[in-house]
Amino acid sequence: MEINQFLDATYLKTAVQANLTEEENQQKVVDLINESILYNYKLIMIRSKYITLAKKMLSKAKSKVLVGTVIGFHEGTSSIKEKLEEAKKAINLGADELDFVINYVAFKQGQIDLVKEEVFACTKLCLENKKITKWIIEVAALTNEEIIVISQLIKEVVFSSFGEENADKVFVKSSTGFFKTEDNSPNGATFEAMKLIAANAKPLKIKAAGGVRDYGTALKMIALGVDRIGTSSSKEIINKSKPSNSSY
Numbered sequence: 001m002e003i004n005q006f007l008d009a010t011y012l013k014t015a016v017q018a019n020l021t022e023e024e025n026q027q028k029v030v031d032l033i034n035e036s037i038l039y040n041y042k043l044i045m046i047r048s049k050y051i052t053l054a055k056k057m058l059s060k061a062k063s064k065v066l067v068g069t070v071i072g073f074h075e076g077t078s079s080i081k082e083k084l085e086e087a088k089k090a091i092n093l094g095a096d097e098l099d100f101v102i103n104y105v106a107f108k109q110g111q112i113d114l115v116k117e118e119v120f121a122c123t124k125l126c127l128e129n130k131k132i133t134k135w136i137i138e139v140a141a142l143t144n145e146e147i148i149v150i151s152q153l154i155k156e157v158v159f160s161s162f163g164e165e166n167a168d169k170v171f172v173k174s175s176t177g178f179f180k181t182e183d184n185s186p187n188g189a190t191f192e193a194m195k196l197i198a199a200n201a202k203p204l205k206i207k208a209a210g211g212v213r214d215y216g217t218a219l220k221m222i223a224l225g226v227d228r229i230g231t232s233s234s235k236e237i238i239n240k241s242k243p244s245n246s247s248y
Contacts (some may be wrong), residue, residue, distance in 0.1 A: 001222075002239050003032060003215070003218060003219075003237065003238060003241045004039055004040050004041050004234075005040075005041075005042045005223075005230060006042065006071060006218070006227070006229050007041045007042055007228075007229055007234045007237065008041070008042060008043045008044070008045075008207070008209075008228055008229065008230040009032055009035065009036050009039075009041045009043070009044050009045065009046040009047075009231070009232075009234040010044075010177075010230050010231060010232050010234075011028055011029055011032045011046055011049060012024070012045065012046065012070060012073070012177070012178075013028075013076075013234060014047070016144055016219060017068065020158045026050070026053075027045075029046055029053065029054070030053070030057070030175055032044060032046070032243070033054050033058065034057070034103050035234070035235055036058075036065045036234075037057070037058065037061045037064070037065060037093060039065045039108055039234065039235065039238050040063070040064070040065065040173060041065055041234055042066060042104045042228065043066040043067065043096070043097060043236075044066070044067055044068070045066055045068045045069070045070070045099065045230060046067070046068075046069060047069060048070075048086070048093060048095065049091045050087065050145075050217070051067055051090065051095055051126070051234050052092040052093055052094070053070060054066045054067045055067055055093075055094045055210075057178050061085055062206065066096040066097060067094065067095055067096050067097075068095060068096060068097035068098065068099060068132075068134075069090045069095045069097075069098060069099070070098075070099045070100075070101070070136075070176075071083050071086050071087050071090065071099065071100045071101070071244060072100055072101040072103075072124070073099075073101055073176060073178075073197070074101060074161065074176040074177075074178040074179070075101065075105075076100075076101030076102055076103050076104055076105065076136070076158055077103055077105050077106075078112075080117060080121055080122070083122055084122060084125060087100070087122060087125055087126070088125070088205015091125075091126075091129050091131060091179060094158070095129060096131060096132065097132040098122075098126055098131055098132070098133060098134070099134040099173060099230075100118075100122050100133065100134065100135055100136065101116065101117065101135055101136045101138065101176060102119070102135050102136060102137055102138075102150070102154075103115055103118055103200065104137060104138045104142065104150070105141075107143070107146070107150055108142070110241075112153070115120050115150075115153065116153065116157050117177050119135065119153070119154055119157040120157050120161050120244075121159070123157070123158060123161070123162065123170055124130060124161070124162070125197045127162060127166060127169060127171075129243070130172070132169055132170075133169065133170045133172060134169070134170075134171035134172075134173045134207055135154050135170070135171065135172050135181065136173045136174070136175065136176055137150050137151070137154075137172060137173065137174065137197075137208070138174075138175055138176060138178045138179055138188070139188075139189070139193040139197075140175060140181050140185070140186065140187040142187070144192070144193075144196060144229035145167045146195045146201075147193055147197065147200075148196055148200050148233075149221055149240045151196065151200035151201040152200045152201070152203065154170070154172055155172075155200070155201050155202075157243060158170050158204060164203065165194070167203040167205075168203075168205060170195050170204050170205065170212070171204060171205040171207045171227070171228065172201040172204055172205075172206050172207070173206070173208075173223075173230070174188060174189040174193055174194060174207065174208050174209050174210060175187065175188040175189055175196065175209050175210035175211075176205075176210070176227055177209060177210035177211075177230075177232075186210075187210060187211075188208075188211030188212070188213055189208035189209055189211055189212060189221065189247065190211070191220065191221075191224065194206065194208050194224050194226055195222060195224055198226070199224040202225065205224055205227040206225060206227055206228075206231070207226065207227065207228040207229070207230055208221045208226045208228075208229050209229070209230030209231070210216075210230070212229050212230075212231045212233070212237075213231065213232075213233040213236065214233070214236065214237060214240065215231065215237050215240035215241050216240075217241050218231075218237050221242045237241075
């Protein structure tokens with residue numbers, strides 16, 4: 001198994017969040033792009049302002065690494081119109097995959113029609129432009145029952161509107177990695193949450209993000225049916241997966 005092809009190498013902090021200058025923060029992105037080229041990750045997940053830079057570097061290196069970005073990040077409460085406008089800009093910049101934060105606040109408030117409309121409109125835009133859509137449901141903000149219901153909702157919208165033949169172009173993703181839990185409990189993917197997503201979203205693809213930092217955890221996630229892992233620890237995961245005498 002080539003674990004590198006499961007990895008979405010991720011850096012999504014703004015300069016303010018990272019307590020860096022804009023130049024220092026961009027260098028973090030450049031370093032990750034170079035790392036992604038070296039290790040041939042599936043995708044690099046970055047803020048949209050860096051898409052052009054990433055595409056240029058990857059093209060120069062003749063790399064097949066894809067470029068992904070986030071939409072409605074990280075609260076997910078922006079309007080459908082705002083998310084569509086943000087997504088169109090990212091598509092025009094050359095993003096291959098778009099990770100939308102679903103409006104889980106509206107979902108928890110019972111605004112199911114709004115959430116269904118959002119999933120339909122944004123997924124439609126991506127499919128029309130031959131882009132992969134990922135829906136971040138923010139598991140740390142949801143109960144187990146809510147994880148089940150929202151996973152089923154996304155699957156039902158995709159199936160009813162676009163057909164099961166497009167299941168491999170849409171993901172349900174666990175987390176942003178930025179959600180603040182009140183009791184300091186995990187704010188990312190857990191084995192329990194991913195089991196629930198797998199049981200209720202498949203045959204849509206699923207992505208575990210947040211908290212997957214080592215090779216063993218990554219393998220367990222893949223064994224649960226996870227198709228992609230979003231992590232800021234890609235290098236650590238892939239180096240552990242190689243024999244100690246490897247120069248990779």
